[in-house]
Amino acid sequence: MCGIVGLFLKDKALEPQLGALLSDMLITMTDRGPDSAGIAIYGGAANGDAKITVQSANPEQDFAGLQDKIEDASGGTAKVEIKSTHAVITLATDKLDAVRAALSTIAPTLRVMGAGESVEIYKEVGLPKDVVNRFGVRAMGGTHGIGHTRMATESAVTTLGAHPFSTGADQCLVHNGSLSNHNNLRRELKKRGLRFETENDSEVAAAYLTAEMDTGKDLGQALEGALDDLDGFFTFVVGTKSGFGVVRDPIACKPAVMAETDQYVAFGSEYRALVNLPGIETARVWEPEPATVYFWDHEKAAA
Amino acid sequence: MPVFDLSVTPLREFNQALHDIKDGANDTAFEVVNPRGHHSVAVGIDAPVSVEVKGSVGYYCAGMNDGGTVTVHGSAGPGVAENMMSGTVVIEGDASQYAGATGRGGLLVIKGNAASRCGISMKGIDIVVHGSIGHMSAFMAQSGNLVVLGDAGDALGDSLYEARLFVRGSVKSLGADCIEKEMRPEHIEALGALLEKAGVSDAKPEDFKRYGSARTLYTFNIDNADAY
Amino acid sequence: MSYHNPPTPPRKSATFDDATMAEIRRAAATGIYDIRGGGTKRKVPHFDDLLFLGASISRYPLEGYRERCDTSVTLGTRFARKPIKLKIPVTIAGMSFGALSGNAKEALGRGATLSGTSTTTGDGGMTDEERGHSQTLVYQYLPSRYGMNPRDLRRADAIEVVVGQGAKPGGGGMLLGQKISPRVAKMRNLPEGIDQRSACRHPDWTGPDDLEIKINELREITDWEKPIYVKVGGARPYYDTALAVKAGADVVVLDGMQGGTAATQDVFIENVGMPTLACIRPAVQALQDLGMHRKVQLIISGGIRSGADVAKALALGADAVAIGTAALVAIGDNDPRWEEEYRKLGTTAGAYDDWHEGRDPAGITTQDPELASRLDPVIAGRRLANYLKVMTLEAQTIARACGKNHLHNLEPEDLCALTIEASAMAQVPLAGTSWVPGKGGF
Numbered sequence: 001m002c003g004i005v006g007l008f009l010k011d012k013a014l015e016p017q018l019g020a021l022l023s024d025m026l027i028t029m030t031d032r033g034p035d036s037a038g039i040a041i042y043g044g045a046a047n048g049d050a051k052i053t054v055q056s057a058n059p060e061q062d063f064a065g066l067q068d069k070i071e072d073a074s075g076g077t078a079k080v081e082i083k084s085t086h087a088v089i090t091l092a093t094d095k096l097d098a099v100r101a102a103l104s105t106i107a108p109t110l111r112v113m114g115a116g117e118s119v120e121i122y123k124e125v126g127l128p129k130d131v132v133n134r135f136g137v138r139a140m141g142g143t144h145g146i147g148h149t150r151m152a153t154e155s156a157v158t159t160l161g162a163h164p165f166s167t168g169a170d171q172c173l174v175h176n177g178s179l180s181n182h183n184n185l186r187r188e189l190k191k192r193g194l195r196f197e198t199e200n201d202s203e204v205a206a207a208y209l210t211a212e213m214d215t216g217k218d219l220g221q222a223l224e225g226a227l228d229d230l231d232g233f234f235t236f237v238v239g240t241k242s243g244f245g246v247v248r249d250p251i252a253c254k255p256a257v258m259a260e261t262d263q264y265v266a267f268g269s270e271y272r273a274l275v276n277l278p279g280i281e282t283a284r285v286w287e288p289e290p291a292t293v294y295f296w297d298h299e300k301a302a303a
Numbered sequence: 304m305p306v307f308d309l310s311v312t313p314l315r316e317f318n319q320a321l322h323d324i325k326d327g328a329n330d331t332a333f334e335v336v337n338p339r340g341h342h343s344v345a346v347g348i349d350a351p352v353s354v355e356v357k358g359s360v361g362y363y364c365a366g367m368n369d370g371g372t373v374t375v376h377g378s379a380g381p382g383v384a385e386n387m388m389s390g391t392v393v394i395e396g397d398a399s400q401y402a403g404a405t406g407r408g409g410l411l412v413i414k415g416n417a418a419s420r421c422g423i424s425m426k427g428i429d430i431v432v433h434g435s436i437g438h439m440s441a442f443m444a445q446s447g448n449l450v451v452l453g454d455a456g457d458a459l460g461d462s463l464y465e466a467r468l469f470v471r472g473s474v475k476s477l478g479a480d481c482i483e484k485e486m487r488p489e490h491i492e493a494l495g496a497l498l499e500k501a502g503v504s505d506a507k508p509e510d511f512k513r514y515g516s517a518r519t520l521y522t523f524n525i526d527n528a529d530a531y
Numbered sequence: 532m533s534y535h536n537p538p539t540p541p542r543k544s545a546t547f548d549d550a551t552m553a554e555i556r557r558a559a560a561t562g563i564y565d566i567r568g569g570g571t572k573r574k575v576p577h578f579d580d581l582l583f584l585g586a587s588i589s590r591y592p593l594e595g596y597r598e599r600c601d602t603s604v605t606l607g608t609r610f611a612r613k614p615i616k617l618k619i620p621v622t623i624a625g626m627s628f629g630a631l632s633g634n635a636k637e638a639l640g641r642g643a644t645l646s647g648t649s650t651t652t653g654d655g656g657m658t659d660e661e662r663g664h665s666q667t668l669v670y671q672y673l674p675s676r677y678g679m680n681p682r683d684l685r686r687a688d689a690i691e692v693v694v695g696q697g698a699k700p701g702g703g704g705m706l707l708g709q710k711i712s713p714r715v716a717k718m719r720n721l722p723e724g725i726d727q728r729s730a731c732r733h734p735d736w737t738g739p740d741d742l743e744i745k746i747n748e749l750r751e752i753t754d755w756e757k758p759i760y761v762k763v764g765g766a767r768p769y770y771d772t773a774l775a776v777k778a779g780a781d782v783v784v785l786d787g788m789q790g791g792t793a794a795t796q797d798v799f800i801e802n803v804g805m806p807t808l809a810c811i812r813p814a815v816q817a818l819q820d821l822g823m824h825r826k827v828q829l830i831i832s833g834g835i836r837s838g839a840d841v842a843k844a845l846a847l848g849a850d851a852v853a854i855g856t857a858a859l860v861a862i863g864d865n866d867p868r869w870e871e872e873y874r875k876l877g878t879t880a881g882a883y884d885d886w887h888e889g890r891d892p893a894g895i896t897t898q899d900p901e902l903a904s905r906l907d908p909v910i911a912g913r914r915l916a917n918y919l920k921v922m923t924l925e926a927q928t929i930a931r932a933c934g935k936n937h938l939h940n941l942e943p944e945d946l947c948a949l950t951i952e953a954s955a956m957a958q959v960p961l962a963g964t965s966w967v968p969g970k971g972g973f
Contacts, residue, residue, distance in 0.1 A: 002740060028340075032740040034777075151740050151777060154770050178738065233737065252419060252438070253737035255381060255399070269740075271380055271399070272340020272361050285378065287399060287418040289456075290438055318751045342744050347681055347752030363735075363748040367681040382735040386679055401735040405676040407720070423734040424676060426720035443730060445720045465722060521725040522708060523563060 002163070002176045003029025003149040004256075006237045006267035007277075008244035008296050009142075014263055014278075015043065019140030023132045025266075025273045026147040030128050032176075032269055033149030036162035037131040038123025040114065040172040040239055043142025050093040052100060053113040053121045055086050055159055062109055063087050073102040084134040085159075086113065086122050093117060096169075111160060111197070116170030118143075118241045123162035143298060146239050148174035155200040165203045167194065168210035170241035175202035176254045176269055180232035205230060209238060223247045223293045235288075237267050243297035252290035259283040265296050305330065310337035314344065321371075324350045340380065345373050348390070365392045368409060384411045387428055400437065403430045406447065412501045419456065422449040425466055431501035441468055442478065448497055452506050460514055468514040469494050471506060482517045554797075565797040566707070568630075568886030568896065570698050570789040570833065570856060575806035577789070577834060578843045580953030581946050582962065585932045593931035600927040601937040604851050606828045607689060607758020607781040610750070614781075615667055615689055615758055617851070618647025619923045620938060621841055623915075624786075624832050624855035625671045625691065625762070627653025629706070629715040630793030630886065631859075632903035633660055634911070635895040638862045640664035641908060642915025646923075651691060651853070654704075654729060656718045657683040664912075669760065672749065674703065674730040677719040681752060689782075690749055691760040692742070694733075694771075697790030697807070697833040699799045700764025703731035706794050709889040712898035739774040746779045760784050765810035765833065766803070772817040772829070782828045784853065785814050789834030791856045793896065794887030807833035807844075809956040812943075815848030825850065825939075838925020845926070846941035847957060861918040862911035863893045 005025035009015055022039060056062035063082050070078040070089060078099070079090040091099055096115060103110055114121035122135040128149050132138065148163035155161050164172035179185075182201035185208060190196070194207045208229065212222035219240050226236070226247065235254045238245045246267055248256055259266045259274050261283045268274045271285070288294055307317040317335065324331060331352040338344055342361040345354045348371035356364070359377035369388035378396035387406040394402075397415035404420070406428025413421075413430070419437035422430050425444045435453030442458075444466035454472035461478020467490070468481075477483075486509070494508040543549065557565065586592035593600060607614040623643045628636050630653060637660045643650040649667035656678015657670055670687030672679065684690065695701060706727040716723040736745045746759050761775040762784035775783045787807025792800065811831055818824040831844045832853035844852050856864075865873075867880040872892035876883065886896035894905035930938050933945045947962040948954035954961045955968040 031743060151774070153739065153774065154767070176738075176740070253400075253732070255741070257399070270340060270361055271359055271378060275339050275359065285397060286416075287437065290419070314751070315755070319754060322754060343748040343751045346748055349681060362741075362744045366748050367684070367752055369681055381741075385735050386676060386681075388680060404735040405679065407680065420734070424730070426676075442734075443728065462728060520728070521722070523705070523726055 002151055002174075003032030003269045003273070004147070004174050004176050004235065004237050004267060005029060005269070005273050006144075006146045006174075006239075006244060006246070008144040008265040009263065010265070011263035015143060016141040018043065018142040018145055020138045021277060022145045022147050023138045024276050025268060026128045026132060026149060028273045028275075029147075029149045029269055033151045034127060035152045035157045036123065036125045036150045036159070037128035037148065038121065038150075038162045038164050038174075039132070039135075039137055039145060039147040040119055040121045040164045040166070041137070041140050041142045041145045042118045042170070042239060042241065043140075043144075044118070044120075048093055049090055050096040050115065050117050051120060052089040052091070052096070052103075052115040053086055053119075054089065054103070054107070054110040055113050055123075056110050057085070057159075058109065059085050059087070062107060066107060069106045070099055070102075073106050074099050083122070083136060085124060086135060088120055114164070114166035114170075114172060116241060119166065119170045119172060119239070121164055121166055121172060123148075123164065124159055125157055125162065143242075144239060144244050146172060146174055146237050146244075153178055155198060158198070160197045161200050163202060164239075165200070165206035167203070167207040168213065171206070171210055171213070171239070173202065173206035173209060173236055173238045175205055176235045176256075177233035177249065179205065179230055179234060181230065182232075185229070201232075205234065205236060206238075219243055219245050220293050220295045223295070227291050227293075235269075240297075242299040243295060245296075246288055246294040247292070248288050248290050250291040252288075256288050257285065258288055258294070259285045304332045304334055306334045306336060308336050309341050309344070310339065314341055318343070318346060321345060321348050321350075321352060321354070324352060326350070338375075338377070342380070345371070348373070351390075359396065368392060378415065379413075383413075384409070384428075387411065397434070398432075402432075403428050406430070410501060416453065422447070422466070425449065429497055429500075431497065431503060433503070435472065438475075439478070441466055441481075444468075448493070450494065450497060450501070450511070452503070460516070462520060463514075463516040465516060469508075469511040470514065471511045474512075474514070477514065480517050480520045481514055484513045484515045486511065486513050566705070566794050566887055567797050567800070567884040568791060568793050568795075569800070569884045570791045571801055571804075573801055575788065576808050576950065576952040576956055577806065578808060578840045580808070580949045581843050581957055581959065582949060583839075583842065583846075583929050583933055583945055584947060586934045590934045592934050593936065595928060595931055598931065599936050600931050602923055602927060604828070604939070606760075606830075606851065609781045609823075609827055610779065611689075611756060611758040611781050612754075613688075613756045613758075615649060617649060617667065619919060620845060620849075620851035620926075621646075621835070621919055621922055622648050622669075622830065622851055622853045623650035623858050624790070624853040625651035625653045625669070625693070626855055626859075627655035627677075627793065628658045628661065629653070629655035629677075629710060629719070629898070631895060632897055632906065633658060633714075634903050634906045634908045635859075635862065636661045637664050637908035638906065638911035638915060639858060640668070641912025642858070642862070642919065643667070645912065645916035646919040648919065649688065652678075652687075654693075655715065656680075657687070658718075662686060664908075671762075674733045675719075676734065684749070684753055684757075687757060689758040689760060690753070691762050691784060692746065692749070692780075693762045694742075694775075695764035695766070695786075696762065696792060697764045697786035697788050697804055698792035699795045700766035700804045701731060702795060702799050702803070704729040704792070704795060707887050710887065710898050715898055739778045742774075742778040758782055760830070762786060764788075764790075765805045765807060768805070768810040769813035769817045772814040773821060776818065776821050776823050776827050780827060782830060783814065783818075784830040784832065785810050786853075787831070787833030790832050791859075806956070807831060807835075808953060811844065811847040811849060812956070812958045818848075824848065838922040838927070839929060841922055841926040842929040842938065842941055843946065845938050846945050847943055847959075850939070857918070858915055859895055861915045862895065863906060863914070864891075864895050866893055869893055 179201040346366040361380040416434035438456035458478035460481030760782040761780040765787040788804035828850035869892035
């Protein structure tokens, strides 16, 4: 039960403004989700580098000496950039899996928010404006991003329970609605080897997409599968390294508005989230159809 | 004309001003600027006032309107003119889902498109949509007229009662118990009058098809159980 | 003397008992599920399984009738400019004109007004008789929006957004055509005599984030005067209470599975939802976790019958209760004086539940003018007032015995449980122990 915003930039000139635009959109959705807020920003990937976003309840203690520990564990160089309760670890892509695995022993109190070549994920309990400020989201640039404000329904109001959920490299998902078969699905996905951090229904949706994409499906195909395998009410916005997707359940009660111009594709739970975007007055504005997958991809667009 | 700028004036003050109008008052024209998707703009009007909204509004604009004329120079969020009793609401842009939900009277004109569930559970309202409407429109619609110059989405008129649906374009699919019906002279006459009232000059009533209830769900019959 | 083996006596199956087999035959003959009125008929843990401890040496009782034991309650103190003040914490639950006759609705209004409490409209709108005879009237805002209009919204004293009810949490409804009389049809904008179908979700919002916007609209329409209640069926009381509070409710109404309905599938009434007793503590916990206990008021309903039930609900943390079925019984529902006619309908006084058929001999759940005229609204209203008076005196008797000068000062610690089930659900110790299942103790 929540507010969702998303922005996929087509015009490179807007990339430096991504964080600022998304921040305004997110704050407008405060009423829909005052419990926690989160944002996934894609971009800034240098060739051969990868990033891990981690979160700590005791950042001063946990982040001190973190760089050395990682470099010791991986045998390579790493950079740790601290942003409030979060830190972004930049390292060589070929060290990513090893460091992710090592984190549970060298820094067991850290929680991994997301990892990949391009994504950074920031989320915390509290009002969207405070979350945006503590992480300096306004100053961030990027190619696309997704934000979420949460009104918790059945699972706990915690950092890990905030959206976006990331269950695979460069993947993230945000959700508005309420799934009705997530407990059974979680059990099935656990058997398939997926790990869960929360009891949140939305995390199950994220893990489902990850598991489906691991079988070789692209995001669009995985979302088609979600329409059959997920029960309940949902509007999902999902991100991948280069792509941005939207799907609503077949009943499609939860609100969703999209806008497209030559410069961007934007998503908002309500139109008012979009009113500050450049050129919104002349944008094509529509509501996504039920049970219909919408998908944009920088790589496919370039091809 | 009083102008309310919602970027500086609380919505409460504007709605209260609408509710405080005394019978026979002269100053009954209002303008709203910077609505910026605000919810519940101009709700609960119960006097013949006119409101011009310069921009787009959020949920439930002109909700329960009884006698006012509200024009939105922009788009409207979910549930515009929900449960309208009388009066006129005009949306120059698009309308989100639930437009005119449970409306009892008056006229709702949407110059752009309407999303899903347009006219859901309508109970006497007239709705004229210049563009197209989304899925599940006129679900359980009880009475009134829904006129669509464009196309209709899936499951039009599902579980329909006595509302009359007129669509000029295509209908993606009809809902349970909704069927196409003959356009008889009285329907052409009534539709013509409604189009005129809504200021539509570029559509002829003869170009529309009429849809209504097959009335098979009116009394429970086990052989129709799948349709409930 | 001859000896022979006695015959094996006939033995009926506990699984396939007479009622079960009769229902299978009925289903096979008609092809439609059984529809009936009322709440669950199965035995569930209830207030009967709790007892008050009373005062002794460690606690001092109050003198009956002399020393003050207040019963008043104020509802809607969170946001509403005009909260509702009631003399007693027993309100009349929502029941529609349509399901009930006009006379029955008038009687409920008269009885409630004599007692200083509120009554509630239902899924069919507000009638002038009802408004006229109800000093404090709560107007229900339901998925069907039958009879919903801004004039009545403004002349209501509070608005109750109905998300669900205990008899059928998550259910819509179908009222058979017999009760859609000309007046009922007109109020509901329906053709006469057809089956009325009701949706299970509201037509213009879904979920708590939308509900917040809807509540705000209702407040704007009514200039923030009216308390806004949110009514839910007892299914997931912790989350539903928390979300109603987050969405901005002034009052949460929580209806357990013993709560009645005018007409719903028997399978729904008997198999969906939780007993009232099991709903209260999770709801109170949600309010306490949000720091809103006693700030957002909690009304409990579903099977409240006596002042003891009232006192127990309040002790567990409710601010007030609502009665529906008990109020109908007080004004004459299922009265043995109509036994001959109940027999003709194939039932007996005390078991009549075909409220949807409109043939109620007591003239309450009907739109038949001749039957409805059997109920004198003045006399019936007096009977309801008498009953409410008795409930209040009973609740005060118990509260004074526990040393309380206000019913709201009753606490869970004033109770013990007779059964392990009730102990677990009400989270009060099993009598004679300090043990609560799942919580430790001895």
